[in-house]
Amino acid sequence: MFEQLTNKLDGIFRKxxxxxxxxxxxxxxTLREVRRVLLEADVNYKVAKSFxxxxxxxxxxxxxxxxxxxxxxxxxxxxxKMVEFLGGTTVEFNLPRSEPTRIMLVGLQGSGKTTxxxxxxxxxxxxQWAPALVAADIYRPAAGEQLRILGNSVNIPTVVxxxxxxxxDTCKRAGKIAGSKxxxxxxxxxxxxxQIDQKMMDELILLKKKLSPEMILLVVDAMTGQEAVSxxxxxxxxxxxxGFALTKLDGDARGGAALSLRAITGKPIIFAGTGEKLNAxxxxxxxxxxSRILGMGDVVTLVxxxxxxxxxxxARELEKKIRKQQFTLxxxxxxxxxxKKMGPMENLLGMIPGMGKLKTQDINFDERELxxxxxxxxxxxxxxxxxxxxxxxxxxxxxxxxSGTSVQDVNRLLKQxxxxxxxxxxxxxxxxxxxxx
Amino acid sequence: MRLFKRxxxxxxxxxxxxxxxxxxxxxxGIKKNIDSGFLGELEEILITSDIGVxxxxxxxxxLENRVMEQKTRDSGEIYVLLKEELKRILYYDKSVLKDIxxxxxxxxAGVNGTGKTTTIAKLAYRFKEEGKKVLISAAxxxxxxxxxxxxxxxxxxxxxxxxxQAGADAASVAYDTVEKAILKGxxxxxxxxxxxxHTKSNLxxxxxxxxxVISKKHxxxxxxxxxxxxxxxxxxxxxxAQAFNQALxxxGIVLTKLDGTAKGGIVLAIKKELNIPVxxxxxxxxxxxxxxxxxxxxVEDIIGK
Numbered sequence: 001m002f003e004q005l006t007n008k009l010d011g012i013f014r015k016x017x018x019x020x021x022x023x024x025x026x027x028x029x030t031l032r033e034v035r036r037v038l039l040e041a042d043v044n045y046k047v048a049k050s051f052x053x054x055x056x057x058x059x060x061x062x063x064x065x066x067x068x069x070x071x072x073x074x075x076x077x078x079x080x081k082m083v084e085f086l087g088g089t090t091v092e093f094n095l096p097r098s099e100p101t102r103i104m105l106v107g108l109q110g111s112g113k114t115t116x117x118x119x120x121x122x123x124x125x126x127x128q129w130a131p132a133l134v135a136a137d138i139y140r141p142a143a144g145e146q147l148r149i150l151g152n153s154v155n156i157p158t159v160v161x162x163x164x165x166x167x168x169d170t171c172k173r174a175g176k177i178a179g180s181k182x183x184x185x186x187x188x189x190x191x192x193x194x195q196i197d198q199k200m201m202d203e204l205i206l207l208k209k210k211l212s213p214e215m216i217l218l219v220v221d222a223m224t225g226q227e228a229v230s231x232x233x234x235x236x237x238x239x240x241x242x243g244f245a246l247t248k249l250d251g252d253a254r255g256g257a258a259l260s261l262r263a264i265t266g267k268p269i270i271f272a273g274t275g276e277k278l279n280a281x282x283x284x285x286x287x288x289x290x291s292r293i294l295g296m297g298d299v300v301t302l303v304x305x306x307x308x309x310x311x312x313x314x315a316r317e318l319e320k321k322i323r324k325q326q327f328t329l330x331x332x333x334x335x336x337x338x339x340k341k342m343g344p345m346e347n348l349l350g351m352i353p354g355m356g357k358l359k360t361q362d363i364n365f366d367e368r369e370l371x372x373x374x375x376x377x378x379x380x381x382x383x384x385x386x387x388x389x390x391x392x393x394x395x396x397x398x399x400x401x402x403s404g405t406s407v408q409d410v411n412r413l414l415k416q417x418x419x420x421x422x423x424x425x426x427x428x429x430x431x432x433x434x435x436x437x
Numbered sequence: 438m439r440l441f442k443r444x445x446x447x448x449x450x451x452x453x454x455x456x457x458x459x460x461x462x463x464x465x466g467i468k469k470n471i472d473s474g475f476l477g478e479l480e481e482i483l484i485t486s487d488i489g490v491x492x493x494x495x496x497x498x499x500l501e502n503r504v505m506e507q508k509t510r511d512s513g514e515i516y517v518l519l520k521e522e523l524k525r526i527l528y529y530d531k532s533v534l535k536d537i538x539x540x541x542x543x544x545x546a547g548v549n550g551t552g553k554t555t556t557i558a559k560l561a562y563r564f565k566e567e568g569k570k571v572l573i574s575a576a577x578x579x580x581x582x583x584x585x586x587x588x589x590x591x592x593x594x595x596x597x598x599x600x601x602q603a604g605a606d607a608a609s610v611a612y613d614t615v616e617k618a619i620l621k622g623x624x625x626x627x628x629x630x631x632x633x634x635h636t637k638s639n640l641x642x643x644x645x646x647x648x649x650v651i652s653k654k655h656x657x658x659x660x661x662x663x664x665x666x667x668x669x670x671x672x673x674x675x676x677x678a679q680a681f682n683q684a685l686x687x688x689g690i691v692l693t694k695l696d697g698t699a700k701g702g703i704v705l706a707i708k709k710e711l712n713i714p715v716x717x718x719x720x721x722x723x724x725x726x727x728x729x730x731x732x733x734x735x736v737e738d739i740i741g742k
Binding site for chain 2: 039040041042044108109110111112139140141142143144145148149150154194195196221223224225226227228230231244248250252253254257258276288368389
């Protein structure tokens with residue numbers, strides 16, 4: 001379905017860009033499709049409706065219709081509005097200093113609060129804070145233990161409730177000892193709860209009243225559907241949150257919930273959780289999220305990650321080769337070494353626009369596979385690397401023997417390389433198409 | 438007990454039913470005739486229940502045909518037609534009983550945070566109440582304190598559990614559990630697995646391995662492979678079901694956290710698309726709050742009388 005959606009939007013946009021002339025009625029028809037795509041991306045239906053209305057207002061204007069490239073203008077309006085709805089720019093993380101500064105994490109069960117607590121602690125430490133984790137979930141069995149293990153794994157101190165201690169008492173105790181321990185930030189990991197559970201919501205209200213945290217973060221699973229609105233509404237009404245953390249963004253959920261959260265409460269999405277490891281926390285980028293919801297890929301993040309490991313000269317060279325479709329297995333080998341530094345392959349692939357069109361199983365990148373791929377390419381001659389077409393049956397056998405793999409492995413590599421080359425071709429075409437943005 | 442359970446589902450679905458019922462009620466009040474405008478509004482109501490655009494459109498299309506057949510224009514009729522339609526979608530034949538050589542092995546899988554561990558505790562409680570000898574396998578060797586969490590439940594339940602070190606091979610834990618169950622004559626084995634996003638191919642391979650080693654040790658096992666889905670899940674639920682089904686051949690779904698206001702409509706889309714039935718629903722935090730799914734009841738409760 002993910003693929004279908006991306007294709008659909010691609011199709012809509014292509015239709016728009018290829019049309020010479022736009023009329024209010026064919027814009028409207030297109031926007032109806034956009035609305036449908038938003039709904040499939042789990043944007044709340046009310047939000048989708050008002051979003052489309054806003055876009056229409058601008059898109060039907062004279063400026064768009066009379067422009068030379070009206071189709072691209074409409075796409076730009078959709079994208080820009082989406083970025084605007086998501087908050088416009090990245091919220092700078094400015095946490096007031098206090099003695100100690102207190103952050104309270106709240107949310108439904110299973111939204112990822114405990115993992116986020118660990119990530120946030122690490123994030124703060126990288127910014128010269130001295131954080132401690134406080135386990136205030138006395139309900140879920142072993143929740144305290146989980147936080148302690150997470151804390152230990154990155155050397156961050158934890159305060160876990162002791163026998164019969166209430167969540168409030170635990171948090172207070174942490175506050176009392178913070179000064180002597182040299183902690184300047186406390187992260188309260190509260191229990192998951194349903195927003196309609198009065199008793200449990202009252203507990204949070206009490207915590208807020210007694211602890212007056214500098215920041216209350218509502219943790220929301222990126223896979224959440226229409227319900228995101230009622231969760232956000234209720235937590236906002238009862239607690240007044242300062243912002244959101246969107247978790248599990250390393251999956252393939254379109255994350256339409258993000259649009260709903262912001263539109264309903266006006267509060268910013270501050271953090272994005274992007275993996276199981278504790279360093280997988282990023283500041284939320286509205287422009288990247290907009291591209292994701294619209295299925296345009298996340299080129300910005302990809303480029304940013306690449307910038308860290310590629311030097312500019314190399315990158316230009318590579319780009320030229322990709323454009324001219326002269327990318328060889330030898331280049332691939334060199335790139336592999338650098339790509340490995342950029343993080344998990346599947347995360348990277350998801351950021352490439354148009355990737356949705358390829359079935360994920362066709363270009364299945366298991367990290368361990370990369371080791372095999374390296375071995376196989378090392379076993380090839382220079383000629384073979386530059387011109388894989390010459391790799392016949394007996395060469396395949398030799399390569400397999402040389403790299404400790406099987407002929408099937410070699411076949412798969414060659415097939416994947418071919419696919420990848422094709423994909424890169426369409427990527428550079430797409431790239432130039434979107435340059436008009 | 439039975440009556441009590443019935444009451445509970447009505448209770449937890451009360452919000453769901455109310456919101457849908459009011460919306461449909463309002464609609465019927467405004468529009469006496471079933472026309473395209475009426476169906477359009479109905480479409481929106483279904484979409485907000487997370488049923489999804491595609492499944493919703495198909496349902497509406499079928500409803501339209503039924504309306505044409507019956508030559509009725511009365512919008513009140515929509516209750517009856519919609520209920521029939523949804524029941525038809527959710528129906529599955531429960532009467533097919535597999536011939537199982539004990540122990541019966543149940544494998545639990547799902548993405549992170551859907552409620553797998555809690556579901557296992559509830560299932561274990563359920564089987565124990567039925568007088569079965571239950572062995573739990575803590576094969577989530579990845580998440581911090583997952584072992585301890587299940588351990589606490591096992592202790593509360595007085596159920597036996599096979600645990601391991603964090604970071605151990607999940608498949609070997611599962612294997613040991615099944616081996617022990619066969620040797621010691623357990624009726625039933627429930628295997629916990631680490632939550633994983635369905636897009637992580639290496640983790641999905643690990644899950645396949647768990648299944649493989651179990652079936653090697655005990656023919657026909659795992660007899661039941663349940664995918665746990667959170668009722669608040671949106672359209673990503675279909676992708677989850679697709680990926681897990683491709684890896685494991687899911688036999689059923691456990692829909693959790695239905696005690697909130699989330700409608701869990703995604704299970705309709707999953708049933709329509711992949712024909713995977715819902716087997717259990719989680720409707721609260723207590724051990725007895727896991728009930729067998731009954732399509733008739735579910736639909737009656739969603740749509741109202």
